[in-house]
Amino acid sequence: MNKVFQSSVDALDGLLHDGMTLMVGGFGLCGVPQNLVKSLRESGVKDITCISNNAGVDGDGLGLLLETRQITKMIASYVGENKLFERQYLDGLLEVELNPQGTMAERIRAGGAGIGGFYTPTGYGTPLAEGKEAREFNGRWHVLETGLTADVSLVKAWKSDAEGNLVYRMTARNFNPPMAEAGTVTVAEVEEIVPTGSLDPHGVHTPGIYVDRVVVGENPHKVIERLKTRNEGRA
Numbered sequence: 760m761n762k763v764f765q766s767s768v769d770a771l772d773g774l775l776h777d778g779m780t781l782m783v784g785g786f787g788l789c790g791v792p793q794n795l796v797k798s799l800r801e802s803g804v805k806d807i808t809c810i811s812n813n814a815g816v817d818g819d820g821l822g823l824l825l826e827t828r829q830i831t832k833m834i835a836s837y838v839g840e841n842k843l844f845e846r847q848y849l850d851g852l853l854e855v856e857l858n859p860q861g862t863m864a865e866r867i868r869a870g871g872a873g874i875g876g877f878y879t880p881t882g883y884g885t886p887l888a889e890g891k892e893a894r895e896f897n898g899r900w901h902v903l904e905t906g907l908t909a910d911v912s913l914v915k916a917w918k919s920d921a922e923g924n925l926v927y928r929m930t931a932r933n934f935n936p937p938m939a940e941a942g943t944v945t946v947a948e949v950e951e952i953v954p955t956g957s958l959d960p961h962g963v964h965t966p967g968i969y970v971d972r973v974v975v976g977e978n979p980h981k982v983i984e985r986l987k988t989r990n991e992g993r994a
Contacts, residue, residue: 762923762973763952767798770946770974774911775804782867782909782938783811783821787840788983790931791820792915792948794976799913800824808832810907812863812934814844819982828852834907836860857887862904864937869906871940871969876905912942915976916965919949920956923970924963932964939965946972950979 764770781799785791800823809830815821824830825843832854838844847853858866859881869877878901882888892903914935917928925947927935939945947970 764974767794770972775802778806779910780808782912784914784935784938786933790915790933792913795913795948805829806831810834812836814838814841816840836863866907867937867941870908874906909942912938912945914939914947916947916949918951919973920953922955923967923973925965927964936965939969944971948976
């Protein structure tokens, strides 16, 4: 089975449909499969339920899909960098399900592991727990959270081989590994594809068994979420 595709458009061919559930890796704008997101926008697929830690920013990341109104529901943890997201939510155009960040990560990990749900004390007694089952364990109340899965997971890695074994770099190793396991189909955007057998097995973060398609991102430009500079002459 050939997992290597020549373009982001080709890598998504036959996978997209209206009403799909989509996972998109990244933390802020670090580790986001930007080229796959752009190809998704160009596809015109709509009514997407998107699972991602962030909602991108205005003009980049998932903000591109909010501009075209392709996302109708967002399951996320941190959404404070996107004014368009805020407007669509307040106008009733976007359904939002917020999660504590650790709970979000565990929901995705559980989904990839085939675990239907788990109990956590995080969020108990807050609006985030309203309507959810709660049980007491060892004198402490816990909330039942369900595992998350997706029709397609889009992840970003540093390197891959032709078998789809992935290596992430630094902060890009955030939500990408668990999302790669939680998608029915996983597509990885990478910076480099190396010969099979050249990766140290001990350094592989996502085994290729979880990855269905791999593509080298066409545009290697990395978007900076908040550019910080210092004046010349200052320490």
